[in-house]
Amino acid sequence: xxxxxxxxxxxxVAGGFQRTMxxxxxxxxxxxxxxxxxxRRIETLQTHISRLFFAGSRVYKLKKDVExxxxxxxxxxxxxxxxxxxxxxxxxxxxxxxxxxxxxTREEGGRHRIGGSGTVVEWAVEMRRLPxxxxxxxxxxxxxxxxxxxxxxxxxxxxxxxxxxxxxxVAAYGTPAxxxxxxxxxxxxxxxxxxxxxxxxxxxxxxxxxARGRAFLAESNELLERRxxxxxxxxxxxxxxxxxxxxxxxxxxxxxxIEFSDRFRCSDVACELAFLAxxxxxxxxxxxxxxxxxxxxxxxxxxxxxxxxxxxxEYRAIVRAKVACFAAAGGELPAASAADKRLEAMRYFHLAAxxxxxxxxxxxxGLPASGKSWIAKRVARALDAALYASDVRRRSxxxxxxxxxxxxxxxxxxxxxxxxLTYDSLLQSTRTALGAGRGVVVDATFGRRAQRAPxxxxxxxxxxxxxxxxxxxxxATIRARMEERSHDPHAVSQADLAVYERARxxxxxxxxxxxxxxxxxxxxxxAVVAAIVEARL
Numbered sequence: 001x002x003x004x005x006x007x008x009x010x011x012x013v014a015g016g017f018q019r020t021m022x023x024x025x026x027x028x029x030x031x032x033x034x035x036x037x038x039x040r041r042i043e044t045l046q047t048h049i050s051r052l053f054f055a056g057s058r059v060y061k062l063k064k065d066v067e068x069x070x071x072x073x074x075x076x077x078x079x080x081x082x083x084x085x086x087x088x089x090x091x092x093x094x095x096x097x098x099x100x101x102x103x104x105t106r107e108e109g110g111r112h113r114i115g116g117s118g119t120v121v122e123w124a125v126e127m128r129r130l131p132x133x134x135x136x137x138x139x140x141x142x143x144x145x146x147x148x149x150x151x152x153x154x155x156x157x158x159x160x161x162x163x164x165x166x167x168x169x170v171a172a173y174g175t176p177a178x179x180x181x182x183x184x185x186x187x188x189x190x191x192x193x194x195x196x197x198x199x200x201x202x203x204x205x206x207x208x209x210x211a212r213g214r215a216f217l218a219e220s221n222e223l224l225e226r227r228x229x230x231x232x233x234x235x236x237x238x239x240x241x242x243x244x245x246x247x248x249x250x251x252x253x254x255x256x257x258i259e260f261s262d263r264f265r266c267s268d269v270a271c272e273l274a275f276l277a278x279x280x281x282x283x284x285x286x287x288x289x290x291x292x293x294x295x296x297x298x299x300x301x302x303x304x305x306x307x308x309x310x311x312x313x314e315y316r317a318i319v320r321a322k323v324a325c326f327a328a329a330g331g332e333l334p335a336a337s338a339a340d341k342r343l344e345a346m347r348y349f350h351l352a353a354x355x356x357x358x359x360x361x362x363x364x365x366g367l368p369a370s371g372k373s374w375i376a377k378r379v380a381r382a383l384d385a386a387l388y389a390s391d392v393r394r395r396s397x398x399x400x401x402x403x404x405x406x407x408x409x410x411x412x413x414x415x416x417x418x419x420x421l422t423y424d425s426l427l428q429s430t431r432t433a434l435g436a437g438r439g440v441v442v443d444a445t446f447g448r449r450a451q452r453a454p455x456x457x458x459x460x461x462x463x464x465x466x467x468x469x470x471x472x473x474x475x476a477t478i479r480a481r482m483e484e485r486s487h488d489p490h491a492v493s494q495a496d497l498a499v500y501e502r503a504r505x506x507x508x509x510x511x512x513x514x515x516x517x518x519x520x521x522x523x524x525x526x527a528v529v530a531a532i533v534e535a536r537l
């Protein structure tokens with residue numbers, strides 16, 4: 001349960017409809033004998049607009065019978081048309097991946113097949129199956145990406161955009177009037193998700209994001225018009241995120257572009273690049289995103305690019321949040337998957353807000369084994385903030401090495417002198433990071449007002465909001481965690497049960513800061529970040 005104290009005071013689908021894909025069709029295409037090439041087993045994946053079947057070396061993508069306002073797949077002929085468009089457009093960046101459009105047929109016995117001789121009931125895009133382990137998001141998580149890879153990607157994108165369509169019809173999508181249509185559609189389609197018993201975002205956050213988008217248009221009108229005249233609006237990819245980029249040995253393939261909407265695919269190149277930069281931010285690789293933008297700007301001789309990336313990142317994060325909202329509310333996903341999509345939407349909304357809310361100072365406080373370090377790491381990542389932890393800093397202060405040894409309260413690592421040195425070191429690091437423009441999360445017990453006071457004063461001096469997030473847990477949970485930690489030779493904390501009990505006796509409630517968020521076990525980190533965002537609106 002989240003509690004925030006402050007002294008300062010199925011489903012909706014985008015104005016359209018959605019019909020469930022025929023169950024017999026799904027069941028039949030989940031059988032290996034429904035395919036022309038050998039496949040031992042069939043894997044399936046669905047989005048809010050498509051269903052994919054992975055069969056051996058091939059992937060077959062069917063479009064759902066949906067109408068979502070911004071797309072209409074409600075007739076067989078329209079689904080065939082957009083399958084053909086998907087192949088045509090994706091062959092620009094993945095020519096040997098998109099192989100063609102094939103019929104899905106119902107045979108005499110009633111069974112469905114890919115490429116059969118019976119009655120055509122659907123159409124599918126046929127693709128070469130790409131190696132999942134070579135996707136950019138996977139490689140990033142594995143630590144196998146460096147600036148050299150991003151340089152290759154920047155060069156590919158500069159060449160792609162230079163050759164892409166840029167006629168008057170395309171250019172019209174980059175005008176302030178056209179951008180306003182997209183922004184207002186986002187605000188209208190996400191507003192219902194502020195309502196109900198379990199809203200995904202608050203009316204205040206929705207209002208903040210809408211105000212930011214409208215202010216961007218008002219302030220950038222002249223620049224946007226100039227970029228239209230300079231030819232910076234291109235028929236791009238439209239869905240450029242790390243999961244759609246594959247680094248194979250011989251080349252980079254970028255797939256799954258938007259085929260169903262010219263206005264979503266055609267945009268200022270800054271908007272396209274901002275999508276990938278935003279995606280890298282969310283994954284915790286903002287430095288790679290910054291490098292990509294700088295390198296692209298250099299290669300494309302685009303000095304105004306950087307000025308537009310921030311606002312366009314906000315816009316792109318809201319689009320991704322909206323898509324996750326639709327998936328959560330669509331009624332086709334199992335309850336657990338729908339819940340995951342709700343959390344995904346929250347993460348994107350929070351990221352959009354972070355681009356404008358400015359850096360905070362978050363004091364992550366709590367007793368030993370309360371879960372504060374686990375929470376602190378995830379909050380710092382969500383805020384793209386520096387993280388400084390007392391358990392780590394204490395070891396450097398006392399010069400500890402080798403296996404962690406428990407220390408009695410008031411002695412060794414928990415002596416008054418060591419605690420003072422640790423907090424002073426954390427304070428100096430916080431001062432440096434805030435001065436450099438970064439947000440900071442400080443992970444420490446912060447059990448006394450005197451320990452918190454210098455950090456609160458620093459926040460006031462730097463004119464940044466200071467919030468306290470307090471990790472809470474019941475006694476049984478604390479004891480169980482202490483027991484588990486005592487058997488872990490790699491545990492960073494030296495606190496044992498005796499230290500916990502003394503810290504609990506000495507703890508002074510953090511009621512001197514206007515906003516304190518209390519976090520209890522099993523609370524999704526998205527709810528914690530939501531409270532931090534709401535406190536700063």
